[in-house]
Amino acid sequence: MSISSQTMRRLPVYLDYLKQLPRDTARISATAIASALELGDVQVRKDLASVSGAGKPRTGYDTAGLIQTLEDCLGCGEKRQAVIVGAGKLGRALLDYQGFETYGLSIEAAFDQSPDAVGVTDAGKRILPMAALEAFVQTHPIRIGILTVPADQAQQVCSRMCDCGIRAIWSFAPRRLHVPEGVLVQYENMAASLAVLSSHLAG
């Protein structure tokens, strides 16, 4: 199954919409989903066809079945383990946030270079010294690294993550990263969103 990353990014939006429908919504069409989410009809139809085949003419998809398919596709029932490097405010917030488990992501620990940061969070998650990163990743099934360090440390930490076997990096640092082939970087660029907001207010 090969699904484009643009389609993958929209699947959680469809899933969230379907899950908040009244429980007696037995069937739903791509057109109804597109209309409710203000997305293009053709795009929604293609996205859903790529994960679940075409809906039936007129009646569309079985709602519960489509929810299940989307959850499977998003790995919601799995448990993918991640670590965070950078236990500042943002790193700690992500570490203690439980919403990611809905999407199959479990953040096992955070790492920080400051001895003051080392300890246990309110939610009982561990913050360990940076020196412990490699051993931890190599002794746990960690495949995802979350980067919440300042921009000027991002590449160095990213390289350490790749060297110890991490295959997917979720970066909150505003810096383009270089990774070996086979490693995916997903940027969460909050400054980009701020830029769009500012531009709207200036217009």
Add this chain to the structure above:
Amino acid sequence: MSISSQTMRRLPVYLDYLKQLPRDTARISATAIASALELGDVQVRKDLASVSGAGKPRTGYDTAGLIQTLEDCLGCGEKRQAVIVGAGKLGRALLDYQGFETYGLSIEAAFDQSPDAVGVTDAGKRILPMAALEAFVQTHPIRIGILTVPADQAQQVCSRMCDCGIRAIWSFAPRRLHVPEGVLVQYENMAASLAVLSSHLAG
């Protein structure tokens, strides 16, 4: 000046790259920027032309001048005031995060429906009761609202924000929002990023 939101989203990336160049980099070409950031040459050229005119043949742009232009364009020297609604872990992390001020955003206060959340953060920012939202927004030059409430409260809070004069909403809630004409919503969809990461690991 009309710049597309796709271009606006890339400006902070260019700015960050230019700011970390050695201080003696007097001039830089669009081609060099594109190459360093692994972006398309044509795209970078068009983006920069739309904010700063074409670079000079061969030598490109004056680096300091381009940094200044990008900062002006992104409103870095301004102070745009925002409020946050939802003072959970993510909301509090954003409230105390100082990195947004680089981009001209100042978060003045947060609001929460839980009496337990009301108080003052470590960084000295106020968390106020929900009932105080309208009066606060109307007595301060607040134009931006940041939404960090659970998905099922997002629309209701969004409508209250719009009703009291907020013109741009930055939403971290995984829910499509309906807003009056003239209000911009920028979604920060972390679940979308997780979906792409998971898909990479499953592939």
